Amino acid sequence: QKEVEQDPGPLSVPEGAIVSLNCTYSNSAFQYFMWYRQYSRKGPELLMYTYSSGNKEDGRFTAQVDKSSKYISLFIRDSQPSDSATYLCAMSGGGGGNKLTFGTGTQLKVEL
Amino acid sequence: NAGVTQTPKFRVLKTGQSMTLLCAQDMNHEYMYWYRQDPGMGLRLIHYSVGEGTTAKGEVPDGYNVSRLKKQNFLLGLESAAPSQTSVYFCASREGGIKETQYFGPGTRLLVL
Numbered sequence: 440q441k442e443v444e445q446d447p448g449p450l451s452v453p454e455g456a457i458v459s460l461n462c463t464y465s466n467s468a469f470q471y472f473m474w475y476r477q478y479s480r481k482g483p484e485l486l487m488y489t490y491s492s493g494n495k496e497d498g499r500f501t502a503q504v505d506k507s508s509k510y511i512s513l514f515i516r517d518s519q520p521s522d523s524a525t526y527l528c529a530m531s532g533g534g535g536g537n538k539l540t541f542g543t544g545t546q547l548k549v550e551l
Numbered sequence: 552n553a554g555v556t557q558t559p560k561f562r563v564l565k566t567g568q569s570m571t572l573l574c575a576q577d578m579n580h581e582y583m584y585w586y587r588q589d590p591g592m593g594l595r596l597i598h599y600s601v602g603e604g605t606t607a608k609g610e611v612p613d614g615y616n617v618s619r620l621k622k623q624n625f626l627l628g629l630e631s632a633a634p635s636q637t638s639v640y641f642c643a644s645r646e647g648g649i650k651e652t653q654y655f656g657p658g659t660r661l662l663v664l
Contacts, residue, residue, distance in 0.1 A: 482655035
């Protein structure tokens with residue numbers, strides 16, 4: 440079993456929809472949680488960063504972490520065609536080089 | 552400020568050939584990382600460095616070597632390329648301390664025939 444599980448999709452939604460992307464994890468030592476966005480043939484770019492449990496909002500994006508359930512989510516409001524990309528969750532327990540463990544990514548397509 | 556850059560962008564190798572991938576960052580970051588990305592496997596850590604002159608193994612280090620002679624550069628070497636090393640390689644850097652965020656380069660596509 441992988442430490443981080445993420446549904447690969449693809450997920451197709453109409454423009455303006457609310458998108459929910461999720462990851463589950465098994466390592467209770469994880470305390471730093473990130474969402475990266477990766478456009479086709481590009482490197483991942485950081486979208487959201489959260490420490491421990493709770494919510495964080497940035498414009499149309501909201502990240503949620505529920506450590507008790509080992510579950511993290513990314514919500515995208517008023518989705519746009521430009522949001523079409525692969526979304527990777529990543530997490531770290533800190534220490535030892537602070538290595539990140541990534542989910543496999545969810546491919547999102549926002550249709551006009 | 553270019554961030555993280557990678558050279559080359561694309562390369563085709565024959566089995567058994569060697570090559571070096573170069574990663575450079577201009578953010579004065581302490582930590583640097585090499586990942587490979589394969590369909591259905593996500594990003595997997597190959598090697599990483601916590602400072603100039605240091606290297607450590609990641610999740611999938613076999614068949615690769617690295618060097619960090621200068622703080623701004625992190626080299627990934629393939630001594631004898633194999634078709635299983637066909638992948639997209641990403642370099643990343645991180646400031647260090649409590650800053651967990653890693654910044655990624657644009658990637659190098661490698662095809663081993």
